[in-house]
Amino acid sequence: MNRRRRKKLSARLVAAALLGESARVRALLRAGAPAGSANADGTTPLYQAAVRGDAEIVRILLEAGAPPDAESGTGSEGLPLCGAACWGYTETVRALLDHGADPHLREDHGTGLTALAWAEKGPHPETAALLRAAPRASRSAG
Template sequence: MPRKTDNTWTSDALQRGDIAAIQQRVLDDSNYIRERDYVGDTPLLSAIAFDNLELVRFLLKHGADPNVRVNDGYTCLLTASESDTEDSITIVAELIQAGANIHTTGINGFTPLHMAAARGHVEKARLLIDAGAGVNRRKDIDASETPLMEAAFTGQPSTVHLLLANGADPSMRDTVNNRTPLEIAQDAAKGPDPDVVNYLKKENIEIDVDELFSDMDLPSDQLEMMKQSIKNVDMTQTYIDNSNELVKTGNHAEVIHILTKHCE
């Protein structure tokens, strides 16, 4: 169903914690479960975004489609795989059981397993692998990274262990820099690459925001706000900040140790 730019009913009810109202509307209106709100979310997508396990279960029981997408390509399973909440693990399991496609990618090229691996969500990664997710599946954009490469990049020992134990190939290389997962982890541990910083400063890269958002059917005010936020981004500083954050939050030393021993 098409997006309704003035429809905030579901998100408003979730913010109030009025789950009963949403459940009653599902029972009263057979079309509601497929309706799109102001950002293109169905009630199920909204429930997952709010990490509301009770409502997710109810909606799936009453026929909600676990494979609906929003305009950026995100699916229910990608959203749940990204979440850091405890309930989101069970939500991933419920979605898989309901028939969610474990292979579908979002605009960033991530499968749900790429997402879980990169964020260190080992229980979700295990659920996805058990359901048949490909441990050596490459992204179809960027440097065609595998889940193991993403876990190595962000410094996630738990998902690195799990992927290797389930057949992930540590000898595969990305298609841009020709690096193995071990080399990716070693580079990430160093922080910002001076060559990249110099390149970004020299090129003064600007993003074509009109092209970037050309296929997104979003409310005009929201679209303009997103465009302005992108226009104001300092690419060089963003790269430096993100690289430093990776060093701070990731355990690259342990990842390097695991991959080195595995490759001996």
């Protein structure tokens, strides 16, 4: 796939995730949109779905290969798990954890808050309890 087509598909995938269009997300993935891609601003579709609390789209993207711990964008964006925890989206947090998201990672390349800190700040006690109970993700360095 050429670079221009990839950029277009990535931008469309981020927009579909933002709008909660699960059928469109599936269609774009079938058309070759990379699940872990980002738009021109560095925003990932997984972050957009997570911060909206859309567990269905989060699962679709993760099953298609989106990395659960990839930071999104710059500034106010960050880790998908932190975005979901910040708003108390427990089902979305669970989906991310089930697909290997590390609950102990800090946003902003290690200088920011963890998902648990965001959930406690909410306050979102159910989400915080889920994060407290989660083991550290065990992935090999790659």
